[in-house]
Amino acid sequence: MTDKAEGTLLYLDGVNKAFDGFKAINNLSLVLAPGEMRAIIGPNGAGKTTMMDIITGKTKPDTGDVLFEGSTDLTRLDEAKIANLGIGRKFQKPTVFESHTVEDNIVLALKAKRGAFATLFHQTTRAEAARVDELLATTRLTDKRKMLAARLSHGQKQWLEIGMLLAQEPRLLLVDEPAAGMTDAETAETAILLREIAKTQSVVVVEHDMTFVRDLGVKVTVLHEGTVLAEGSLDAVSSNPKVVEVYLGR
Amino acid sequence: MITGFLLNGFDTRARIVVAILIAIALLVPAANLMLPPDHPLHVPTYLVTLMGKYFAYALLALAVDLVWGYCGILSLGHSAFFALGGYAMGMYLMRQIGTRGVYADPILPDFMVFLNWKELPWFWYGFDMFWFAALMVVLVPGAIAFVFGWFAFRSRVTGVYLSIITQALTYALLLAFFRNDMGFGGNNGLTDFKDILGYNVQADTTRATLFALTVLFLALFFFIASAITRSKLGKVLVGVRDAESRTRFLGYRVENYKLFVWTLSAMMAGVAGALYVPQVGIINPSEFAPANSIEAVIWVAVGGRGTLVGPIVGAITVNFGKTWFTGVLPEFWLFALGALFIVVTLFLPKGIVGTVQAFWANRRRPAAPASLAPEPAE
Numbered sequence: 001m002t003d004k005a006e007g008t009l010l011y012l013d014g015v016n017k018a019f020d021g022f023k024a025i026n027n028l029s030l031v032l033a034p035g036e037m038r039a040i041i042g043p044n045g046a047g048k049t050t051m052m053d054i055i056t057g058k059t060k061p062d063t064g065d066v067l068f069e070g071s072t073d074l075t076r077l078d079e080a081k082i083a084n085l086g087i088g089r090k091f092q093k094p095t096v097f098e099s100h101t102v103e104d105n106i107v108l109a110l111k112a113k114r115g116a117f118a119t120l121f122h123q124t125t126r127a128e129a130a131r132v133d134e135l136l137a138t139t140r141l142t143d144k145r146k147m148l149a150a151r152l153s154h155g156q157k158q159w160l161e162i163g164m165l166l167a168q169e170p171r172l173l174l175v176d177e178p179a180a181g182m183t184d185a186e187t188a189e190t191a192i193l194l195r196e197i198a199k200t201q202s203v204v205v206v207e208h209d210m211t212f213v214r215d216l217g218v219k220v221t222v223l224h225e226g227t228v229l230a231e232g233s234l235d236a237v238s239s240n241p242k243v244v245e246v247y248l249g250r
Numbered sequence: 251m252i253t254g255f256l257l258n259g260f261d262t263r264a265r266i267v268v269a270i271l272i273a274i275a276l277l278v279p280a281a282n283l284m285l286p287p288d289h290p291l292h293v294p295t296y297l298v299t300l301m302g303k304y305f306a307y308a309l310l311a312l313a314v315d316l317v318w319g320y321c322g323i324l325s326l327g328h329s330a331f332f333a334l335g336g337y338a339m340g341m342y343l344m345r346q347i348g349t350r351g352v353y354a355d356p357i358l359p360d361f362m363v364f365l366n367w368k369e370l371p372w373f374w375y376g377f378d379m380f381w382f383a384a385l386m387v388v389l390v391p392g393a394i395a396f397v398f399g400w401f402a403f404r405s406r407v408t409g410v411y412l413s414i415i416t417q418a419l420t421y422a423l424l425l426a427f428f429r430n431d432m433g434f435g436g437n438n439g440l441t442d443f444k445d446i447l448g449y450n451v452q453a454d455t456t457r458a459t460l461f462a463l464t465v466l467f468l469a470l471f472f473f474i475a476s477a478i479t480r481s482k483l484g485k486v487l488v489g490v491r492d493a494e495s496r497t498r499f500l501g502y503r504v505e506n507y508k509l510f511v512w513t514l515s516a517m518m519a520g521v522a523g524a525l526y527v528p529q530v531g532i533i534n535p536s537e538f539a540p541a542n543s544i545e546a547v548i549w550v551a552v553g554g555r556g557t558l559v560g561p562i563v564g565a566i567t568v569n570f571g572k573t574w575f576t577g578v579l580p581e582f583w584l585f586a587l588g589a590l591f592i593v594v595t596l597f598l599p600k601g602i603v604g605t606v607q608a609f610w611a612n613r614r615r616p617a618a619p620a621s622l623a624p625e626p627a628e
Contacts, residue, residue, distance in 0.1 A: 056499060058495075079498045079499055080498060080501050080502060080503045080504075083498070083499050083500060083501030084501040088499070089499045091495075091496070095493050095495070095496045096493070096496070097485075097488065097489045097492050097493055097496065098492050098493075099488060099492055100485060100488060100489070100492075104485055107482070107485070108482070108485055108486060108489055108497075108500065109500050114500075114501045114502050114503065115503075115506070116483060116506050116507055116510045119481065119482040119483040119486055120255065120478070120481050120482070120483040121252060121254070121255045121481070122481065122482040122483075123254045164500070168500060168501065
């Protein structure tokens with residue numbers, strides 16, 4: 001099993017997960033190469049979020065292999081361990097620390113020791129301060145750094161959350177519907193930001209918005225009823241009769 | 251490293267509060283002991299003890315605020331830790347009575363002689379030494395909180411379920427301490443104290459000293475709480491309160507953070523109980539009553555949770571109100587307390603201190619002040 005996983009960043013094989021008999025994930029297999037950006041689309045209930053839960057350790061699969069970097073078995077680890085391995089996750093609904101300033105949100109996400117005593121006696125270093133400045137510039141939040149995150153607009157919160165993911169310096173980013181609730185201009189900007197990120201990190205984007213997926217211009221995986229229906233370029237999958245059937249109905 | 255952490259906590263606000271508390275700790279005993287009774291500024295001893303009691307409550311409220319206001323753990327069982335600290339101190343005071351008890355047994359406290367016990371139970375060993383009792387004041391509540399928290403937080407019990415379990419914890423202890431064969435004096439508890447460290451607990455000087463110590467301990471713990479909430483750990487705690495799953499997916503082990511602040515808070519409550527008991531002269535199982543824990547939560551809500559100064563203001567205001575009210579209209583106090591809770595929740599969701607802070611911040615700078623106070627619950 002590990003032979004096939006060798007050289008991959010993320011390797012899912014034969015994963016199953018049922019909730020009270022409902023098969024959320026059904027024999028799902030997915031391989032992501034290092035440095036790859038992948039878009040995952042699928043109708044509601046296709047198992048996109050459950051898949052992310054399995055990768056990040058929130059949900060344990062009933063059967064199947066979930067391997068990170070070819071050898072680390074993610075099914076045995078909890079959320080904190082997986083996050084520290086280098087897998088960052090953005091939620092569908094922007095989730096930031098609302099009663100902290102924008103700056104503190106980034107500081108909390110910065111790659112550093114996560115133990116209680118390490119944080120109790122932590123002093124911000126100059127390198128960390130520089131990294132915060134850099135990330136605020138990337139996410140275009142520099143002038144809002146002292147503002148409470150609760151006061152940001154929906155789009156800005158999404159961006160802050162992406163900034164927090166970057167601060168973790170992950171090797172793999174899982175991004176759940178980054179464009180949801182954004183204006184067209186913000187959506188286009190987000191696509192540019194994600195393409196920028198994908199230059200250095202592997203990214204998995206779950207999305208509904210087809211224009212956005214087209215803007216990303218990457219390989220697409222179509223999920224349906226917890227299994228992979230089709231894989232390929234957006235044009236290839238959107239002309240696939242099975243995909244058309246699932247999306248448009250008979 | 252540690253100096254950096256301490257300096258961090260000693261900001262202007264902490265300096266002012268600590269300075270005020272030290273001034274109270276010095277001036278009130280001075281006004282009690284040094285001014286003649288007919289002097290207009292003389293503070294009578296009963297008032298010193300009454301205020302000492304309020305400051306012990308303020309310390310309990312500070313402990314509740316640390317877990318509730320900063321980490322979102324609504325504890326409805328903090329009086330358990332308060333009472334355990336109080337019992338540890340009470341056991342020391344019992345053993346100091348010695349032959350001056352009604353039955354004049356040099357070792358056994360009166361209630362044990364009355365129950366026909368022949369020797370001291372093992373868990374009473376060592377309580378004749380003050381240092382041992384002082385250690386137990388923090389260790390016993392700390393250990394119970396640690397074990398409780400270890401299981402509760404690891405199993406990810408949160409919100410209302412956790413609150414209910416904390417109520418069950420204090421209620422279970424209440425029932426256990428009511429039993430005579432537990433060896434803690436049953437229904438009557440521990441009382442009739444004579445000496446603390448060789449000083450008569452009834453004496454004016456002892457009472458003034460106990461008052462001063464209570465206020466100084468409050469100042470010390472305020473400072474520690476200030477340093478913690480301003481550290482990165484404090485920010486993680488607020489993160490857990492506002493978005494627990496986000497904190498988890500950032501790689502923080504949330505249960506360890508909760509366990510740390512929970513255990514520390516229980517120890518603070520234990521110290522509060524230990525300072526309370528010699529001043530009121532009695533500790534009995536009614537201190538474990540679930541209603542006491544709820545009252546402590548109300549003090550924090552009234553003062554303003556997530557502000558550190560709030561719980562102190564709340565505990566003292568509500569208790570002064572209680573003393574006054576129970577004197578004037580004793581039957582209506584619980585109604586008044588209920589009404590107060592409703593009024594605060596509806597009209598002052600940030601509490602007294604939170605509202606004042608927001609008011610000043612808006613006057614100075616309309617654009618978003620950085621405050622750790624939580625958004626009011628919906």
